[in-house]
Amino acid sequence: MNTITASEDAQLAAVHAGPAQVPPPVVQWWIAGAAVLLPLLAFFGTAASIVSIWNRSATFAHGFVIVPISLWLVWRRRDQLAQLAVQPCWPALAALALCGAAWMLAALSDVLIVGQYAFAAMVPLTVLAVCGTAFARALLFPLAFLLFGVPVGEGLIDPLIQITASFTVDALRMTGIPVLREGNSFSIPTGDWSVVEACSGLRYLISSVTLGCLYAYLTYRSPWRRVLFVLVSLALPVLANGLRAYMIVMIGHTSGMTLAVGVDHLIYGWAFFGLVMLLLFWIGSFWREDHTEPLTAMRPTVRVRSAPPAKVAAAALGVAACIGVWPAYAWYLERGNAAPPPVALSFAAAMPSAPAFTAWEPDFAPASASLRRFYRVGTAPVGLQVLYYRDGGAGKLISSTNRITAARSGWHETAVALSMEKIRGHDLVVRETAVAGPGGRFVVWQWYAIGGRVTASEYVGKLLQSKQKFLTGSDDGAALMVFTPYEDDPAAARPALRAFLREHLAALDATLAQNERQ
Structure with a gap:
């Protein structure tokens, strides 16, 4: 007959009780939260430039909801995050340094968009550097979603205008209406039309892609469904904007240029775009997979002990060093150019002067x-x-x-x-x-x-x-x-x-x- 000693009995009890409880890394979380604020503090001017564009341009006004949505997506993951260990990822510091160098290059050349993207990328990289790969993987989409807050897309205005103008002119000709086109302007028997910046459809495109990515993340689980839905949300607004422009011209044409020739055509455009997006989401709902969670997310995981607070604090200090050196050097350069000498443009032409033949002037920013x-x-x-x-x-x-x-x-x-x-x-x-x-x-x-x-x-x-x-x-x-x-x-x-x-x-x-x- 075998006997069980007290020590063996304790070991058996521990086995049946499951893994030992690991205390939550409260201190580490506080350090990580403070570290995430470092890019905002170091590059406050860049962050302010993003918000100012949100405020003055209706095209990018959606940026005000990007951060709240990202925080909500993180909050939805709170139970999963509570089971993860905080383990700094040191190679991420090199990526942060590269982002800082990109920001510096953008500051030197006044390419605002590059500096803004470099700043936005520092937030997820900071989470990776301080919290580790497990946290970054769990928060991949919520962190990547922050990039939608960067106001980008103005370079697409001219191509979109060309696409819209060509689509509208071709559709009118297919309808049997004669069209005389010159650049982005065209004339039909009842009046003249022009495809301008507000008609480019850039607002529709940005709104559609942002909503499409969020909808695909929340609704689908398989990567191919997500990619397919995003591609559709990318192509659909371009097609819808062409149809919108054609419909507006037809409304104006059939009404004798009394309807859809002022502010009302913008209202018609947004109503049509909203209807198209609702139709897209309704069709996409038939293949939704949000009721199916991956097994790995449902299975309880064994918590691993987090890195000690000193190691996490060292990672946070590394973040501060990798990103802080760049704005400091930029400040040094700007201080050296605080009082530039005046510009003197003197030019004596050998040809006789002539009276001005045009009042046109380029629409450039004020020059020195x-x-x-x-x-x-x-x-x-x-x-x-x-x-x-x-x-x-x-x-x-x-x-x-x-x-x-x-x-x-x-x-x-x-x-x-x-x-x-x-x-x-x-x-x-x-x-x-x-x-x-x-x-x-x-x-x-x-x-x-x-x-x-x-x-x-x-x-x-x-x-x-x-x-x-x-x-x-x-x-x-x-x-x-x-x-x-x-x-x-x-x-x-x-x-x-x-x-x-x-x-x-x-x-x-x-x-x-x-x-x-x-």
Whole structure:
């Protein structure tokens, strides 16, 4: 007969009782919560820029609900999170340092969107660095959902306008209505229409993708259903916006231009889009899987002991070091450029001056200094516009808000293309824009001059500004434009522009070089 000792009896009782209870890592959670606030404190200016765009642009007003939704999604996971151990992930600190470097590059080149995305990515990376992979995996979507708060998409406005205009014109012609199109404007027998920024459908697209991702996460479990629903929510608003524009034109056409020609057409558009989205969610509900939870989420897990508070605090200090060095260096550069010297643009042309042939001006941010003159090349008038931007000025040289024509100004672009010109043996790439509006048509050649280099590309220009800022602490640069009128063919305007630049491009470069800081 076997006997059981007291120690063996205690061991058996422990086995039947299950795993030993591990105290919740309350201190570690408090440290992690404080660490998540570090990106907000270090990059408060970037966070404020995001909120300011939410506040002033209805396109991105959805950003105000992104953080509350993310917090709610985290709260739904609270039972699962309570079973996870806090175990810092040290490699995530390197990713945080890379995000900080990306933010610094964006700050040097004034690419706000890159800095905002770098800031938003720091929040999930901070959770990964301090809490570990288990927490980051459990909160993957709630943390990634924060990226929807970054106001991005303005670069899609022009392509969306083109798609909407082409769809509307093609649909009208298929209906049997004759259409005369010029750029984004077109005429039908009952009136004139124009597809402008508000008609691009960007608001519908952003709203649809944001809601589509959230709906797919909450409703489906299989990855292919989620991906499919998101793809549909991406394509549907583009199609719906084309149909919306076509329906509005048809309402105006059939009503004798008495309906859908003012604010009411925006109301019709949102009502139609809301109906389309409701239909999408209703159809998607037939394949919902929210009643089926993964077995791993339902099975009780054995809690592992969390890392000691000292280790978690060390990870939080690592986060502070990896992200704090970048705004500190940016502050150092800005302090060195606190009082930039004034800009002096002096230019003496060899050609005779001429009266202004147009009131058009580019819709650019206010420059530190500007020069606007008109000359005569043979019998053709030529205009010159130079906008010089210096650190501390009110505007930026390269920005998504800088445009050749202003909205609702009466001027509109009819064609845009890059052109390679040979000026006194040197290649000059310019962006050629044909503009029409009150008083006629004209061609504009535009390019940037930064640090002795010239380019017509905004992306190359940003890189040149970043390099110059890093080497000299200054991102000075200028936007140069020459323009001349034409009657029917824009090609007829090019000889006058070439002749003007052959005579004066070297003098313009010298004028800009006098203002560059070494």
